[in-house]
Amino acid sequence: MSDEKFEVIIVGAGLSGVAAALTLARNGVEVLVIERGDFPGAKNLFGGILYSGVLAELVPKFWEKAPIERHIVNRRWVALDVDSQVAIDLKSAHFDKPPYNNTFTALRSQFDRWFAEQAEEEGALIICETTVEGLLTEGDRVVGVRTGRDDGDVFADCVILAEGANALLSEGAGLRPAMTPANRVNAVKEVLALPSEIIEDRFHLEGSQGAAVEYFGGAVKGMVGSAFIYTNRDSISVGVGCLIEDYLGTKTAPYELLDEFKAHPSVAPLLRGAKTVEYATKMIPEDSYDDFSDLYADGIMLVGDCAGLVNPSIHHEGTNLAMASGVFAAEAFLEARKKRDFSRTGLGSYRSRLNASWVMQDLKHYRGTVDFLRANREFIDSYPRITVELMRDYFTIDDTPKTEVRRRLIRKVRDEVSFLRLMRQLWQARKNLI
Amino acid sequence: MAIDVKDYLQPHVSLSISERLDLVRRRFTDESHIAVDQEAFRNDDDRAVLYICPAQVFKLNEEEDSCIVNFEDCLECGTCQVARRYTSWRNPKGGYGVTYRYG
Numbered sequence: 235m236s237d238e239k240f241e242v243i244i245v246g247a248g249l250s251g252v253a254a255a256l257t258l259a260r261n262g263v264e265v266l267v268i269e270r271g272d273f274p275g276a277k278n279l280f281g282g283i284l285y286s287g288v289l290a291e292l293v294p295k296f297w298e299k300a301p302i303e304r305h306i307v308n309r310r311w312v313a314l315d316v317d318s319q320v321a322i323d324l325k326s327a328h329f330d331k332p333p334y335n336n337t338f339t340a341l342r343s344q345f346d347r348w349f350a351e352q353a354e355e356e357g358a359l360i361i362c363e364t365t366v367e368g369l370l371t372e373g374d375r376v377v378g379v380r381t382g383r384d385d386g387d388v389f390a391d392c393v394i395l396a397e398g399a400n401a402l403l404s405e406g407a408g409l410r411p412a413m414t415p416a417n418r419v420n421a422v423k424e425v426l427a428l429p430s431e432i433i434e435d436r437f438h439l440e441g442s443q444g445a446a447v448e449y450f451g452g453a454v455k456g457m458v459g460s461a462f463i464y465t466n467r468d469s470i471s472v473g474v475g476c477l478i479e480d481y482l483g484t485k486t487a488p489y490e491l492l493d494e495f496k497a498h499p500s501v502a503p504l505l506r507g508a509k510t511v512e513y514a515t516k517m518i519p520e521d522s523y524d525d526f527s528d529l530y531a532d533g534i535m536l537v538g539d540c541a542g543l544v545n546p547s548i549h550h551e552g553t554n555l556a557m558a559s560g561v562f563a564a565e566a567f568l569e570a571r572k573k574r575d576f577s578r579t580g581l582g583s584y585r586s587r588l589n590a591s592w593v594m595q596d597l598k599h600y601r602g603t604v605d606f607l608r609a610n611r612e613f614i615d616s617y618p619r620i621t622v623e624l625m626r627d628y629f630t631i632d633d634t635p636k637t638e639v640r641r642r643l644i645r646k647v648r649d650e651v652s653f654l655r656l657m658r659q660l661w662q663a664r665k666n667l668i
Numbered sequence: 669m670a671i672d673v674k675d676y677l678q679p680h681v682s683l684s685i686s687e688r689l690d691l692v693r694r695r696f697t698d699e700s701h702i703a704v705d706q707e708a709f710r711n712d713d714d715r716a717v718l719y720i721c722p723a724q725v726f727k728l729n730e731e732e733d734s735c736i737v738n739f740e741d742c743l744e745c746g747t748c749q750v751a752r753r754y755t756s757w758r759n760p761k762g763g764y765g766v767t768y769r770y771g
Contacts, residue, residue: 270759276767277744343771363763382762400746402758413750420747422722424688425770426680431671469770478720478751487719493682507676512770513688515722515745 240266243390245366247274250538251396253560259356270365275346279516282464282471284340285554301344303466304444305334313618314453319500376533391576393534399517401540415479419518422488423473426508430468451618461495520546523601530584535563547600562587606666693767700739701760708754709735720751
Protein backbone atom coordinates (compact mmCIF):
# COMPACT_ATOMS: atom_id res chain seq x y z
CA MET A 235 0.00 0.00 0.00
CA SER A 236 3.04 2.28 0.23
CA ASP A 237 2.66 5.73 -1.28
CA GLU A 238 -0.92 5.01 -2.23
CA LYS A 239 -2.96 8.17 -2.39
CA PHE A 240 -6.72 8.59 -2.29
CA GLU A 241 -8.77 11.73 -2.22
CA VAL A 242 -10.41 10.73 1.07
CA ILE A 243 -9.59 8.08 3.67
CA ILE A 244 -12.34 7.17 6.12
CA VAL A 245 -11.36 5.40 9.34
CA GLY A 246 -14.13 3.02 10.35
CA ALA A 247 -16.99 1.36 8.46
CA GLY A 248 -19.85 2.22 10.79
CA LEU A 249 -22.92 4.27 9.95
CA SER A 250 -21.17 7.66 9.82
CA GLY A 251 -18.15 6.42 7.86
CA VAL A 252 -20.20 4.50 5.33
CA ALA A 253 -22.68 7.39 4.88
CA ALA A 254 -19.70 9.62 4.08
CA ALA A 255 -18.17 7.01 1.74
CA LEU A 256 -21.43 6.47 -0.11
CA THR A 257 -21.98 10.19 -0.62
CA LEU A 258 -18.38 10.77 -1.76
CA ALA A 259 -18.27 7.78 -4.12
CA ARG A 260 -21.58 8.79 -5.64
CA ASN A 261 -19.99 12.13 -6.50
CA GLY A 262 -16.98 10.53 -8.16
CA VAL A 263 -14.51 10.92 -5.28
CA GLU A 264 -11.80 8.28 -4.86
CA VAL A 265 -12.52 7.09 -1.35
CA LEU A 266 -10.92 4.39 0.80
CA VAL A 267 -12.63 3.08 3.94
CA ILE A 268 -10.37 1.27 6.41
CA GLU A 269 -12.09 -1.12 8.81
CA ARG A 270 -10.37 -3.19 11.48
CA GLY A 271 -13.04 -5.93 11.67
CA ASP A 272 -13.32 -8.96 9.39
CA PHE A 273 -16.11 -7.22 7.49
CA PRO A 274 -18.00 -3.91 7.86
CA GLY A 275 -20.21 -4.36 10.90
CA ALA A 276 -18.15 -7.13 12.50
CA LYS A 277 -17.33 -4.98 15.54
CA ASN A 278 -20.29 -2.61 15.39
CA LEU A 279 -22.92 -2.48 18.07
CA PHE A 280 -25.83 -0.38 19.26
CA GLY A 281 -28.78 -0.76 21.59
CA GLY A 282 -31.02 -1.39 18.75
CA ILE A 283 -32.80 1.50 17.05
CA LEU A 284 -31.95 2.77 13.61
CA TYR A 285 -33.38 6.25 13.04
CA SER A 286 -33.48 6.37 9.30
CA GLY A 287 -34.39 9.81 7.96
CA VAL A 288 -30.96 10.34 6.39
CA LEU A 289 -30.77 6.71 5.27
CA ALA A 290 -34.03 7.05 3.35
CA GLU A 291 -32.49 9.97 1.45
CA LEU A 292 -29.32 8.01 0.69
CA VAL A 293 -31.11 4.76 -0.25
CA PRO A 294 -34.78 5.44 -1.07
CA LYS A 295 -37.16 2.73 0.16
CA PHE A 296 -34.29 0.94 1.89
CA TRP A 297 -36.86 -0.95 3.99
CA GLU A 298 -37.71 -3.04 0.96
CA LYS A 299 -34.16 -4.38 0.61
CA ALA A 300 -32.07 -3.73 3.72
CA PRO A 301 -31.66 -6.33 6.48
CA ILE A 302 -33.76 -4.53 9.06
CA GLU A 303 -35.69 -6.28 11.81
CA ARG A 304 -38.97 -4.50 12.66
CA HIS A 305 -40.51 -1.06 12.31
CA ILE A 306 -41.39 0.47 15.67
CA VAL A 307 -45.07 1.22 16.22
CA ASN A 308 -45.02 0.95 19.99
CA ARG A 309 -42.79 3.01 22.29
CA ARG A 310 -43.04 2.62 26.02
CA TRP A 311 -41.27 4.52 28.80
CA VAL A 312 -41.36 2.73 32.11
CA ALA A 313 -40.42 3.81 35.62
CA LEU A 314 -39.57 0.86 37.85
CA ASP A 315 -39.16 0.53 41.57
CA VAL A 316 -38.26 -2.68 43.35
CA ASP A 317 -41.41 -4.58 42.38
CA SER A 318 -43.73 -2.22 40.46
CA GLN A 319 -43.89 -0.27 37.24
CA VAL A 320 -45.66 2.80 35.86
CA ALA A 321 -45.56 3.26 32.10
CA ILE A 322 -46.37 5.71 29.36
CA ASP A 323 -47.34 3.78 26.28
CA LEU A 324 -47.48 5.21 22.76
CA LYS A 325 -48.81 3.00 20.00
CA SER A 326 -49.87 4.39 16.67
CA ALA A 327 -51.03 2.98 13.36
CA HIS A 328 -49.69 6.26 12.02
CA PHE A 329 -46.23 4.66 12.28
CA ASP A 330 -47.39 1.62 10.37
CA LYS A 331 -46.82 2.93 6.87
CA PRO A 332 -43.80 4.29 4.95
CA PRO A 333 -41.50 5.82 6.10
CA TYR A 334 -42.50 4.01 9.31
CA ASN A 335 -41.65 7.00 11.53
CA ASN A 336 -38.01 6.48 10.44
CA THR A 337 -37.64 4.12 13.39
CA PHE A 338 -36.52 0.50 12.93
CA THR A 339 -34.79 -2.16 14.93
CA ALA A 340 -31.75 -3.69 13.27
CA LEU A 341 -28.72 -5.81 14.05
CA ARG A 342 -25.57 -3.96 13.14
CA SER A 343 -23.40 -6.88 12.14
CA GLN A 344 -25.93 -7.56 9.39
CA PHE A 345 -27.20 -4.07 8.59
CA ASP A 346 -23.79 -2.36 8.38
CA ARG A 347 -22.53 -5.07 6.04
CA TRP A 348 -25.40 -4.34 3.67
CA PHE A 349 -24.96 -0.58 4.00
CA ALA A 350 -21.25 -0.89 3.16
CA GLU A 351 -22.18 -2.88 0.03
CA GLN A 352 -24.27 0.08 -1.12
CA ALA A 353 -21.20 2.32 -0.83
CA GLU A 354 -19.07 -0.25 -2.68
CA GLU A 355 -21.60 -0.36 -5.49
CA GLU A 356 -21.13 3.39 -5.84
CA GLY A 357 -17.38 2.86 -6.16
CA ALA A 358 -16.03 3.18 -2.61
CA LEU A 359 -13.11 0.91 -1.78
CA ILE A 360 -13.39 -0.78 1.62
CA ILE A 361 -10.47 -2.72 3.08
CA CYS A 362 -11.06 -4.77 6.22
CA GLU A 363 -8.87 -6.49 8.82
CA THR A 364 -6.78 -3.32 8.93
CA THR A 365 -6.25 -1.17 12.01
CA VAL A 366 -5.32 2.49 11.69
CA GLU A 367 -2.63 3.11 14.30
CA GLY A 368 -1.97 6.79 13.77
CA LEU A 369 -2.36 9.87 11.63
CA LEU A 370 0.33 11.05 9.22
CA THR A 371 0.96 14.77 9.38
CA GLU A 372 3.01 17.41 7.59
CA GLY A 373 3.29 20.33 9.94
CA ASP A 374 -0.20 20.74 11.40
CA ARG A 375 -1.88 19.18 8.43
CA VAL A 376 -3.16 15.60 8.32
CA VAL A 377 -2.00 13.94 5.10
CA GLY A 378 -2.85 10.29 5.66
CA VAL A 379 -2.94 7.37 8.07
CA ARG A 380 -0.53 4.72 9.32
CA THR A 381 -2.05 1.26 9.31
CA GLY A 382 -0.81 -1.89 11.02
CA ARG A 383 0.04 -3.53 7.70
CA ASP A 384 3.53 -3.73 6.18
CA ASP A 385 4.14 -0.63 4.08
CA GLY A 386 0.98 0.54 5.72
CA ASP A 387 1.07 4.29 5.11
CA VAL A 388 -1.76 5.61 2.96
CA PHE A 389 -2.14 9.24 1.92
CA ALA A 390 -5.15 11.42 1.14
CA ASP A 391 -6.27 15.00 0.64
CA CYS A 392 -8.53 14.55 3.63
CA VAL A 393 -9.06 12.01 6.43
CA ILE A 394 -12.49 11.46 7.97
CA LEU A 395 -12.34 9.86 11.41
CA ALA A 396 -15.37 7.64 12.01
CA GLU A 397 -13.72 5.48 14.65
CA GLY A 398 -16.62 5.25 17.09
CA ALA A 399 -17.15 6.01 20.77
CA ASN A 400 -13.74 4.69 21.83
CA ALA A 401 -12.19 7.69 20.12
CA LEU A 402 -8.50 6.91 20.55
CA LEU A 403 -7.17 8.55 17.38
CA SER A 404 -9.35 11.66 17.78
CA GLU A 405 -8.32 12.08 21.39
CA GLY A 406 -4.67 11.27 20.75
CA ALA A 407 -4.49 13.92 18.02
CA GLY A 408 -6.02 16.53 20.33
CA LEU A 409 -9.08 16.80 18.10
CA ARG A 410 -11.54 16.16 20.92
CA PRO A 411 -11.53 16.53 24.71
CA ALA A 412 -10.54 13.51 26.77
CA MET A 413 -13.03 10.69 27.29
CA THR A 414 -14.00 10.68 30.96
CA PRO A 415 -16.28 8.62 33.24
CA ALA A 416 -18.68 11.59 33.16
CA ASN A 417 -18.98 11.75 29.36
CA ARG A 418 -19.03 8.06 28.51
CA VAL A 419 -21.78 5.53 29.12
CA ASN A 420 -21.00 1.84 29.23
CA ALA A 421 -23.77 -0.25 27.71
CA VAL A 422 -24.08 -4.03 27.86
CA LYS A 423 -26.59 -5.91 25.78
CA GLU A 424 -27.76 -9.44 25.19
CA VAL A 425 -29.56 -10.72 22.14
CA LEU A 426 -32.13 -13.30 23.27
CA ALA A 427 -33.60 -15.68 20.71
CA LEU A 428 -37.40 -16.04 20.64
CA PRO A 429 -39.67 -17.18 17.78
CA SER A 430 -41.32 -14.28 15.96
CA GLU A 431 -44.81 -15.62 16.86
CA ILE A 432 -43.96 -15.53 20.57
CA ILE A 433 -42.57 -11.98 20.27
CA GLU A 434 -45.67 -10.76 18.43
CA ASP A 435 -47.95 -12.36 20.97
CA ARG A 436 -46.01 -11.16 24.00
CA PHE A 437 -45.57 -7.57 22.79
CA HIS A 438 -48.98 -7.24 21.06
CA LEU A 439 -47.56 -6.84 17.57
CA GLU A 440 -48.56 -7.95 14.10
CA GLY A 441 -46.32 -8.85 11.16
CA SER A 442 -43.18 -6.71 11.08
CA GLN A 443 -44.37 -4.30 13.77
CA GLY A 444 -41.96 -3.76 16.64
CA ALA A 445 -41.80 -2.37 20.15
CA ALA A 446 -39.16 -0.30 21.94
CA VAL A 447 -39.35 -0.21 25.72
CA GLU A 448 -37.08 2.01 27.84
CA TYR A 449 -36.83 1.62 31.61
CA PHE A 450 -35.73 4.23 34.14
CA GLY A 451 -35.44 4.78 37.88
CA GLY A 452 -35.06 1.58 39.86
CA ALA A 453 -34.33 -0.31 36.63
CA VAL A 454 -30.84 1.22 36.76
CA LYS A 455 -30.75 1.83 40.52
CA GLY A 456 -31.07 5.58 40.11
CA MET A 457 -27.98 5.90 37.94
CA VAL A 458 -27.82 8.28 34.96
CA GLY A 459 -28.86 5.84 32.26
CA SER A 460 -31.60 3.46 31.29
CA ALA A 461 -32.41 -0.13 30.48
CA PHE A 462 -34.13 -1.30 27.32
CA ILE A 463 -35.91 -4.08 25.47
CA TYR A 464 -36.20 -3.83 21.70
CA THR A 465 -37.93 -6.42 19.55
CA ASN A 466 -36.09 -7.83 16.57
CA ARG A 467 -37.64 -10.26 14.09
CA ASP A 468 -36.91 -13.46 16.01
CA SER A 469 -34.91 -12.16 18.92
CA ILE A 470 -35.08 -9.36 21.46
CA SER A 471 -32.26 -7.02 22.48
CA VAL A 472 -32.07 -6.47 26.23
CA GLY A 473 -29.55 -4.17 27.85
CA VAL A 474 -28.55 -1.46 30.29
CA GLY A 475 -26.44 1.65 29.79
CA CYS A 476 -25.22 4.02 32.52
CA LEU A 477 -22.56 6.67 32.98
CA ILE A 478 -19.25 5.02 33.87
CA GLU A 479 -19.02 7.59 36.68
CA ASP A 480 -22.15 6.10 38.28
CA TYR A 481 -20.94 2.50 37.94
CA LEU A 482 -17.76 3.60 39.71
CA GLY A 483 -19.65 5.60 42.33
CA THR A 484 -21.83 2.63 43.27
CA LYS A 485 -19.16 -0.02 42.60
CA THR A 486 -21.62 -1.84 40.37
CA ALA A 487 -20.60 -4.21 37.60
CA PRO A 488 -22.55 -3.59 34.37
CA TYR A 489 -23.50 -7.27 34.03
CA GLU A 490 -24.83 -7.35 37.62
CA LEU A 491 -27.15 -4.47 36.78
CA LEU A 492 -28.22 -6.25 33.58
CA ASP A 493 -28.93 -9.50 35.42
CA GLU A 494 -30.96 -7.71 38.11
CA PHE A 495 -32.94 -5.91 35.42
CA LYS A 496 -33.70 -9.16 33.61
CA ALA A 497 -34.93 -10.68 36.88
CA HIS A 498 -37.28 -7.76 37.78
CA PRO A 499 -40.88 -9.00 38.18
CA SER A 500 -42.02 -6.58 35.46
CA VAL A 501 -39.34 -7.72 33.02
CA ALA A 502 -38.85 -11.45 33.63
CA PRO A 503 -42.21 -12.51 32.06
CA LEU A 504 -41.18 -10.84 28.79
CA LEU A 505 -38.03 -12.97 28.67
CA ARG A 506 -39.51 -16.37 29.45
CA GLY A 507 -38.04 -19.17 27.38
CA ALA A 508 -35.60 -16.80 25.67
CA LYS A 509 -32.03 -18.03 25.23
CA THR A 510 -29.06 -15.68 25.14
CA VAL A 511 -27.34 -15.94 21.76
CA GLU A 512 -24.98 -12.96 22.06
CA TYR A 513 -23.44 -10.78 24.76
CA ALA A 514 -21.88 -7.49 23.74
CA THR A 515 -20.73 -4.15 25.10
CA LYS A 516 -19.81 -0.69 23.88
CA MET A 517 -19.36 2.85 25.11
CA ILE A 518 -21.81 5.61 24.18
CA PRO A 519 -20.62 9.22 24.00
CA GLU A 520 -22.54 11.72 26.11
CA ASP A 521 -20.34 14.71 25.33
CA SER A 522 -22.05 18.03 25.82
CA TYR A 523 -22.38 20.54 23.00
CA ASP A 524 -20.42 22.90 25.26
CA ASP A 525 -17.44 20.55 25.27
CA PHE A 526 -17.29 19.91 21.53
CA SER A 527 -14.06 20.85 19.85
CA ASP A 528 -14.27 22.23 16.30
CA LEU A 529 -14.65 18.69 14.87
CA TYR A 530 -12.41 19.61 11.95
CA ALA A 531 -8.85 20.78 11.34
CA ASP A 532 -6.34 20.89 8.47
CA GLY A 533 -7.07 17.84 6.33
CA ILE A 534 -9.35 16.09 8.83
CA MET A 535 -12.97 15.88 10.02
CA LEU A 536 -14.63 13.92 12.86
CA VAL A 537 -18.03 12.25 12.36
CA GLY A 538 -20.42 10.08 14.38
CA ASP A 539 -19.65 8.78 17.87
CA CYS A 540 -16.01 9.93 17.95
CA ALA A 541 -17.27 13.48 17.40
CA GLY A 542 -19.74 12.94 20.27
CA LEU A 543 -22.87 13.26 18.13
CA VAL A 544 -25.43 11.51 20.33
CA ASN A 545 -28.58 13.10 21.69
CA PRO A 546 -28.38 12.28 25.41
CA SER A 547 -32.00 13.17 26.22
CA ILE A 548 -34.95 10.78 26.37
CA HIS A 549 -34.78 10.74 22.55
CA HIS A 550 -31.45 8.94 22.69
CA GLU A 551 -30.83 9.25 18.98
CA GLY A 552 -27.41 8.47 17.55
CA THR A 553 -27.70 6.54 14.31
CA ASN A 554 -29.36 9.40 12.44
CA LEU A 555 -26.87 11.97 13.75
CA ALA A 556 -24.03 9.66 12.71
CA MET A 557 -25.32 9.32 9.15
CA ALA A 558 -26.11 13.05 8.87
CA SER A 559 -22.61 14.00 9.99
CA GLY A 560 -21.11 11.60 7.45
CA VAL A 561 -23.14 13.21 4.68
CA PHE A 562 -22.21 16.74 5.83
CA ALA A 563 -18.50 15.84 5.96
CA ALA A 564 -18.76 14.45 2.43
CA GLU A 565 -20.50 17.62 1.21
CA ALA A 566 -17.88 19.79 2.91
CA PHE A 567 -15.16 17.82 1.14
CA LEU A 568 -16.90 18.27 -2.22
CA GLU A 569 -17.01 22.01 -1.63
CA ALA A 570 -13.33 22.10 -0.59
CA ARG A 571 -12.45 20.06 -3.66
CA LYS A 572 -13.75 22.78 -5.99
CA LYS A 573 -11.06 25.16 -4.69
CA ARG A 574 -8.53 22.40 -3.97
CA ASP A 575 -8.35 23.74 -0.44
CA PHE A 576 -8.42 21.00 2.19
CA SER A 577 -7.11 23.19 4.97
CA ARG A 578 -9.13 24.08 8.03
CA THR A 579 -10.57 27.01 6.13
CA GLY A 580 -11.43 24.88 3.12
CA LEU A 581 -13.23 22.26 5.23
CA GLY A 582 -14.97 24.84 7.44
CA SER A 583 -18.36 24.30 5.84
CA TYR A 584 -18.54 20.94 7.70
CA ARG A 585 -19.24 22.69 10.98
CA SER A 586 -21.53 25.31 9.47
CA ARG A 587 -23.56 22.55 7.80
CA LEU A 588 -23.82 20.72 11.12
CA ASN A 589 -24.73 23.92 12.95
CA ALA A 590 -27.44 24.83 10.46
CA SER A 591 -29.04 21.39 10.71
CA TRP A 592 -31.25 19.66 13.27
CA VAL A 593 -28.13 17.78 14.42
CA MET A 594 -26.50 20.70 16.23
CA GLN A 595 -29.82 22.39 16.98
CA ASP A 596 -30.84 19.30 18.97
CA LEU A 597 -27.45 18.86 20.62
CA LYS A 598 -27.41 22.55 21.54
CA HIS A 599 -30.87 22.30 23.07
CA TYR A 600 -29.89 19.26 25.13
CA ARG A 601 -26.41 20.60 25.96
CA GLY A 602 -27.16 20.51 29.69
CA THR A 603 -29.10 17.25 29.95
CA VAL A 604 -26.39 15.02 31.40
CA ASP A 605 -25.12 17.64 33.86
CA PHE A 606 -28.73 18.46 34.83
CA LEU A 607 -29.38 14.82 35.69
CA ARG A 608 -26.06 14.54 37.54
CA ALA A 609 -26.98 17.59 39.63
CA ASN A 610 -30.69 16.81 40.08
CA ARG A 611 -30.63 13.12 40.80
CA GLU A 612 -34.24 13.13 42.01
CA PHE A 613 -35.30 12.91 38.36
CA ILE A 614 -33.64 9.54 37.98
CA ASP A 615 -33.94 8.31 41.53
CA SER A 616 -36.62 9.53 43.96
CA TYR A 617 -39.15 11.10 41.53
CA PRO A 618 -39.66 7.94 39.46
CA ARG A 619 -39.81 5.90 42.69
CA ILE A 620 -42.30 8.28 44.34
CA THR A 621 -44.44 8.31 41.18
CA VAL A 622 -44.59 4.52 41.19
CA GLU A 623 -45.39 4.44 44.91
CA LEU A 624 -48.12 7.09 44.59
CA MET A 625 -49.80 5.23 41.76
CA ARG A 626 -49.57 1.93 43.62
CA ASP A 627 -50.93 3.38 46.86
CA TYR A 628 -53.71 5.28 45.10
CA PHE A 629 -54.98 2.10 43.48
CA THR A 630 -54.41 -0.19 46.45
CA ILE A 631 -57.76 -1.70 47.49
CA ASP A 632 -57.89 -2.33 51.23
CA ASP A 633 -61.17 -0.72 52.29
CA THR A 634 -59.47 2.50 53.40
CA PRO A 635 -61.81 5.43 52.60
CA LYS A 636 -60.60 7.26 49.47
CA THR A 637 -60.45 10.56 51.36
CA GLU A 638 -57.98 8.98 53.79
CA VAL A 639 -55.94 7.53 50.88
CA ARG A 640 -55.85 10.98 49.35
CA ARG A 641 -54.74 12.56 52.64
CA ARG A 642 -51.92 10.02 53.01
CA LEU A 643 -50.69 10.63 49.50
CA ILE A 644 -50.59 14.38 49.95
CA ARG A 645 -48.69 13.91 53.21
CA LYS A 646 -46.22 11.58 51.50
CA VAL A 647 -45.54 14.07 48.73
CA ARG A 648 -45.14 16.87 51.29
CA ASP A 649 -42.68 14.77 53.33
CA GLU A 650 -40.58 13.57 50.41
CA VAL A 651 -40.62 16.40 47.88
CA SER A 652 -39.41 19.96 48.37
CA PHE A 653 -41.84 22.02 46.31
CA LEU A 654 -39.58 25.01 45.95
CA ARG A 655 -36.78 22.80 44.69
CA LEU A 656 -39.17 20.93 42.39
CA MET A 657 -40.49 24.18 40.88
CA ARG A 658 -36.96 25.41 40.26
CA GLN A 659 -36.01 22.04 38.75
CA LEU A 660 -39.04 21.95 36.47
CA TRP A 661 -38.14 25.41 35.20
CA GLN A 662 -34.65 24.14 34.33
CA ALA A 663 -36.00 20.83 33.05
CA ARG A 664 -37.98 22.55 30.31
CA LYS A 665 -34.68 23.08 28.46
CA ASN A 666 -32.73 20.05 29.61
CA LEU A 667 -35.22 17.23 29.52
CA ILE A 668 -38.06 18.07 27.16
CA MET B 669 -43.49 -25.24 11.79
CA ALA B 670 -45.90 -24.87 14.65
CA ILE B 671 -44.61 -23.23 17.81
CA ASP B 672 -45.38 -24.95 21.09
CA VAL B 673 -46.02 -22.13 23.54
CA LYS B 674 -45.18 -24.44 26.44
CA ASP B 675 -41.55 -24.37 25.28
CA TYR B 676 -41.42 -20.67 26.09
CA LEU B 677 -42.85 -20.56 29.60
CA GLN B 678 -39.70 -21.39 31.56
CA PRO B 679 -37.90 -18.47 33.24
CA HIS B 680 -34.95 -17.04 31.35
CA VAL B 681 -31.72 -17.86 33.15
CA SER B 682 -28.72 -15.53 33.00
CA LEU B 683 -25.54 -17.26 31.87
CA SER B 684 -22.21 -16.85 33.64
CA ILE B 685 -19.85 -14.30 32.09
CA SER B 686 -17.60 -17.00 30.69
CA GLU B 687 -20.61 -18.74 29.11
CA ARG B 688 -21.65 -15.40 27.63
CA LEU B 689 -18.15 -14.80 26.26
CA ASP B 690 -18.20 -18.22 24.62
CA LEU B 691 -21.08 -16.95 22.46
CA VAL B 692 -18.85 -14.31 20.83
CA ARG B 693 -16.34 -15.26 18.16
CA ARG B 694 -12.90 -14.00 19.10
CA ARG B 695 -9.65 -14.49 17.21
CA PHE B 696 -6.62 -14.33 19.46
CA THR B 697 -3.09 -13.08 19.05
CA ASP B 698 -0.24 -13.72 21.48
CA GLU B 699 0.22 -10.02 21.94
CA SER B 700 -1.85 -8.18 24.56
CA HIS B 701 -3.54 -4.96 23.47
CA ILE B 702 -4.19 -3.98 27.10
CA ALA B 703 -1.53 -2.92 29.61
CA VAL B 704 -1.97 -2.23 33.32
CA ASP B 705 0.30 -0.10 35.49
CA GLN B 706 0.50 -2.56 38.41
CA GLU B 707 1.74 0.04 40.88
CA ALA B 708 -1.26 2.29 40.16
CA PHE B 709 -3.60 -0.72 40.32
CA ARG B 710 -2.31 -1.53 43.82
CA ASN B 711 -2.93 2.06 44.85
CA ASP B 712 -6.52 1.99 43.55
CA ASP B 713 -8.53 1.28 46.70
CA ASP B 714 -11.60 0.44 44.61
CA ARG B 715 -9.77 -1.95 42.27
CA ALA B 716 -12.28 -0.58 39.81
CA VAL B 717 -11.14 -2.54 36.75
CA LEU B 718 -12.10 -5.77 38.51
CA TYR B 719 -15.82 -4.91 38.27
CA ILE B 720 -16.14 -2.19 35.60
CA CYS B 721 -15.08 -4.47 32.74
CA PRO B 722 -18.19 -6.19 31.29
CA ALA B 723 -16.05 -9.12 30.13
CA GLN B 724 -14.16 -9.60 33.42
CA VAL B 725 -10.87 -9.25 31.58
CA PHE B 726 -9.13 -8.13 34.79
CA LYS B 727 -8.69 -10.63 37.63
CA LEU B 728 -6.86 -10.26 40.91
CA ASN B 729 -3.78 -12.35 41.54
CA GLU B 730 -4.18 -12.52 45.29
CA GLU B 731 -0.72 -13.93 46.04
CA GLU B 732 1.12 -11.16 44.26
CA ASP B 733 -1.58 -8.52 44.72
CA SER B 734 -1.39 -7.80 41.01
CA CYS B 735 -3.81 -7.57 38.12
CA ILE B 736 -4.07 -10.42 35.63
CA VAL B 737 -5.16 -9.27 32.17
CA ASN B 738 -7.08 -11.89 30.20
CA PHE B 739 -6.93 -9.75 27.06
CA GLU B 740 -8.32 -12.52 24.86
CA ASP B 741 -11.69 -12.10 26.63
CA CYS B 742 -11.87 -8.40 25.70
CA LEU B 743 -15.05 -7.26 23.91
CA GLU B 744 -13.34 -4.02 22.84
CA CYS B 745 -15.57 -1.40 24.46
CA GLY B 746 -12.65 0.59 25.91
CA THR B 747 -14.43 1.29 29.20
CA CYS B 748 -11.41 0.20 31.30
CA GLN B 749 -9.14 2.99 30.12
CA VAL B 750 -11.86 5.62 30.59
CA ALA B 751 -12.65 4.36 34.10
CA ARG B 752 -9.01 4.10 35.12
CA ARG B 753 -6.22 5.72 33.16
CA TYR B 754 -3.75 3.22 34.59
CA THR B 755 -5.02 0.77 32.00
CA SER B 756 -3.94 1.49 28.48
CA TRP B 757 -6.01 -0.01 25.71
CA ARG B 758 -5.36 -0.01 22.01
CA ASN B 759 -7.15 -1.56 19.05
CA PRO B 760 -6.16 -5.19 18.46
CA LYS B 761 -4.32 -5.92 15.23
CA GLY B 762 -6.56 -5.78 12.16
CA GLY B 763 -8.69 -8.90 11.72
CA TYR B 764 -8.25 -9.98 15.37
CA GLY B 765 -10.48 -9.64 18.40
CA VAL B 766 -14.27 -9.86 18.41
CA THR B 767 -16.67 -10.49 15.55
CA TYR B 768 -20.32 -10.03 16.42
CA ARG B 769 -22.94 -12.14 14.67
CA TYR B 770 -25.82 -9.85 15.61
CA GLY B 771 -24.32 -6.59 16.92
